[in-house]
Amino acid sequence: MKSVVKIMLIVIGTICVILGIAGIFLPLLPTTPFLLLAAFCYSRSSARFYHWLITNRWFGEYIRNYREGRGMPLKQKVIALSLLWLTMSYSIWFVVSQWWVQLILLGIAVSVTIHLVRMKTFRPEPQEAELPAEYSSSKEAD
Template identity: 50%
Template sequence: MADPIGKRPLILRYVLLAIGWLSVALGVIGIFLPVLPTTPFLLLAAACFARSSPRFYQWLVEHPRLGPWIRDYLDGNGIPLKGKVYAIGLMWLSIGLSCVLVPLPWARGFMLTSAVLVTVYILRQKTLSKS
């Protein structure tokens, strides 16, 4: 069976790599800044790397410091409560600001609907219990 990543357009692979590395950088910053969520950025990076570079995906998942944040979710152990709170809080803050800045009712409706759906998704994920 052929490698599906090799069949992706090269520009798409580069875009996914760029988003992945930006997400890793933001996730690492989020470890030190309490207002920036770490887990969602590292999960986004893992998803981007899984679709663009198996080598970087493996590096991230097996990384001694960053890997546990991702493995807990991938193994079905859940998302840390802190990650859920920050992800939902920052999402609603940014959606709220966007709704103030964007006067189009249909756009506001789309943003609010998206925020509700993402909130429900995050809340339905298992919460990682402290061992």
């Protein structure tokens, strides 16, 4: 029975990864919830898939920061909000003609904006190797 549950979690996690990647390009699909759900499913079913997801070069750090409560870097917030409003505005004005669908899209955009703005902004700590030489030498003098 446990193997059936593991297989189902892997299948659900994989579907969520696919939907999360599609959400990068499609304005109505949210990326973050799908990737977080995939991380949850993989963490309960496959150490190999979970490791692949959280070490992935495109969204691994993003998932780790979000899950650990560190937030989202300011640059990613700005890009996400810009793309959100660009695609939603285009959809509202040029794609959808029903007023109630336009209102739903506007509500989604406002809700996602509120969520992203309220989310903690992650500021990575500078590493010693990346600091300029004058900073390192003045720190040693103190």
